[in-house]
Amino acid sequence: MNCIMCKANMTEGKVNHIVDIDGCIVIIKNVPANVCGQCGEYFINNVTALRLEEIVGEVAKSKAEILVLNYVELVA
Numbered sequence: 001m002n003c004i005m006c007k008a009n010m011t012e013g014k015v016n017h018i019v020d021i022d023g024c025i026v027i028i029k030n031v032p033a034n035v036c037g038q039c040g041e042y043f044i045n046n047v048t049a050l051r052l053e054e055i056v057g058e059v060a061k062s063k064a065e066i067l068v069l070n071y072v073e074l075v076a
């Protein structure tokens with residue numbers, strides 16, 4: 001697939017996905033995604049995105065201000 005931002009080729013890789021939910025910053029490392037080699041934009045597929053929503057919904061209850069998670073460990 002091509003990047004929606006700059007139309008360059010995207011390749012499979014891992015990204016650090018950052019979500020801001022009600023003032024709680026959740027950083028999820030090692031999320032599989034298609035990454036643009038030119039501008040760094042990335043695209044997460046639907047299955048992974050749903051998984052991330054579940055994870056974020058769960059950890060957002062902890063009331064921490066910043067959380068750093070590792071996707072690879074979470075889904076293992």
Ligand SMILES: [Zn+2]
Nearest residue numbers: 003006036039
């Ligand atoms: Zn791009």
